[in-house]
Amino acid sequence: MKVYISVDIEGITGVTDWNETELGHGEHIWAKEQMTKETIAACEGAMEAGATEIIVKDAHDSARNLDISKLPKGVQVIRGWASSPESMMAGIDESYDATIFVGYHSAAGEDGNPLAHTMNSSKATYIKINGELASEFWMNSLISAYYNVPVVFLSGDKMLCENSKKLVPNMEIVAVKTGIGDATFNMHPDLACESIKEGVIKGLKNKDKCQVETPKELKLEIGFRRHQDAKRASYYPGVKQISANAIEYMAKDIQDLMIARMFVL
Numbered sequence: 281m282k283v284y285i286s287v288d289i290e291g292i293t294g295v296t297d298w299n300e301t302e303l304g305h306g307e308h309i310w311a312k313e314q315m316t317k318e319t320i321a322a323c324e325g326a327m328e329a330g331a332t333e334i335i336v337k338d339a340h341d342s343a344r345n346l347d348i349s350k351l352p353k354g355v356q357v358i359r360g361w362a363s364s365p366e367s368m369m370a371g372i373d374e375s376y377d378a379t380i381f382v383g384y385h386s387a388a389g390e391d392g393n394p395l396a397h398t399m400n401s402s403k404a405t406y407i408k409i410n411g412e413l414a415s416e417f418w419m420n421s422l423i424s425a426y427y428n429v430p431v432v433f434l435s436g437d438k439m440l441c442e443n444s445k446k447l448v449p450n451m452e453i454v455a456v457k458t459g460i461g462d463a464t465f466n467m468h469p470d471l472a473c474e475s476i477k478e479g480v481i482k483g484l485k486n487k488d489k490c491q492v493e494t495p496k497e498l499k500l501e502i503g504f505r506r507h508q509d510a511k512r513a514s515y516y517p518g519v520k521q522i523s524a525n526a527i528e529y530m531a532k533d534i535q536d537l538m539i540a541r542m543f544v545l
């Protein structure tokens with residue numbers, strides 16, 4: 281069994297402030313350690329459930345957060361960015377049996393995490409798919425579905441976990457924290473790891489029931505902080521500017537949507 285694990289940092293227990301997410305910042309050190317521990321827990325759960333091959337994508341910002349020397353032997357880690365439309369899902373293909381998300385966070389436009397955002401937070405105020413606020417989890421699950429790989433597990437903030445359960449009803453979720461205003465109410469780091477390990481085991485046992493449904497049409501909408509960026513994006517073939525700060529794009533599939541996203545955002 282071959283398992284893909286995509287790991288972000290804003291949905292790791294304890295992480296509350298942007299300083300903690302930034303490579304090179306003093307406050308990032310403990311956060312990346314906890315990110316590494318939660319990743320180890322997911323890998324251990326996957327191995328216990330029968331995974332023989334595990335690929336981990338370090339999917340936050342620099343993509344150089346995880347301490348790879350601490351991960352179990354046999355786990356491969358993708359560091360840095362592959363300059364491909366899959367972005368946080370680089371390297372995924374039909375050969376995988378399941379996808380796992382660790383440390384994910386609420387979408388731009390939601391208030392479930394002080395660090396809520398979708399993709400490029402400095403440029404976009406929101407991303408919508410078919411009129412609904414889109415989280416990175418949703419976009420990346422659709423990429424997984426494109427390759428027929430079920431999504432079996434998600435950990436992160438409570439709002440993301442609860443909203444995402446509607447998209448993939450049979451996957452396992454572990455909400456390690458609740459975001460309220462600029463605060464987070466966090467699960468103990470060790471308990472978070474234990475819960476993630478258990479959740480991954482359960483999720484993988486249930487993987488045949490965790491296929492992600494892809495909508496027939498994918499309408500991408502992006503709201504930009506700066507109207508200049510919306511104007512610039514409007515020159516991408518097929519993109520329509522729908523207001524001073526927003527554009528729309530009808531994608532033929534998620535691959536097409538992610539390619540457009542790569543160039544306009």
Ligand SMILES: [Zn+2]
Nearest residue numbers: 288289290340
């Ligand atoms: Zn991130």
